[in-house]
Amino acid sequence: GESVGLHLPTLSVQEGDNSIINCAYSNSASDYFIWYKQESGKGPQFIIDIRSNMDKRQGQRVTVLLNKTVKHLSLQIAATQPGDSAVYFCAAPKSSTLGRLYFGRGTQLTVWP
């Protein structure tokens, strides 16, 4: 079945550094990917998405890279701030017609001052 998974469960960075969170997926037919941020006691918050016809997409301080050849995507956060501390999930839908999402187990990002 489909699966998505993050490479590292925890990541610690210093304030101002760039952060990179990686994710692998198994379904080569996956055509849409989403990154979510979840703070303690809150629901997942949409950060950025990317479709399979793109290799890169940029938002405010965030960039998502998609490598379909090796079925890998990454979330890059520029100039990481303490407010970025949270659990980050990558997610992908089951198929192009069904919206249920498969989530990785998450990476806990901790930003040190």
Add this chain to the structure above:
Amino acid sequence: GAGVSQSPSNKVTEKGKDVELRCDPISGHTALYWYRQSLGQGLEFLIYFQGNSAPDKSGLPSDRFSAERTGGSVSTLTIQRTQQEDSAVYLCASSSQGSSNQPQHFGDGTRLSIL
């Protein structure tokens, strides 16, 4: 409000009792999803509603779990005869379409604790 609203935010109940969890999706969103998140885990899909189509119930863990969506808007997730393993955060999400290429927006969940 503009976001997905869930109630109650916390629920503590005794084993064997029934519970109802409510979700108000974003206005105009036709697709609604329920997920469950156990401590330190990713999200586990439960059920999905899209418009007037039959719901996708394939993620419900047992027949003690059921959900309905009335009038294409508000949804209620019901757990009968609760067990301790049902303790988790139950998250609701909605999206503007049922197709996969629209982001799902989540509420803050109901934290359910079974004593």
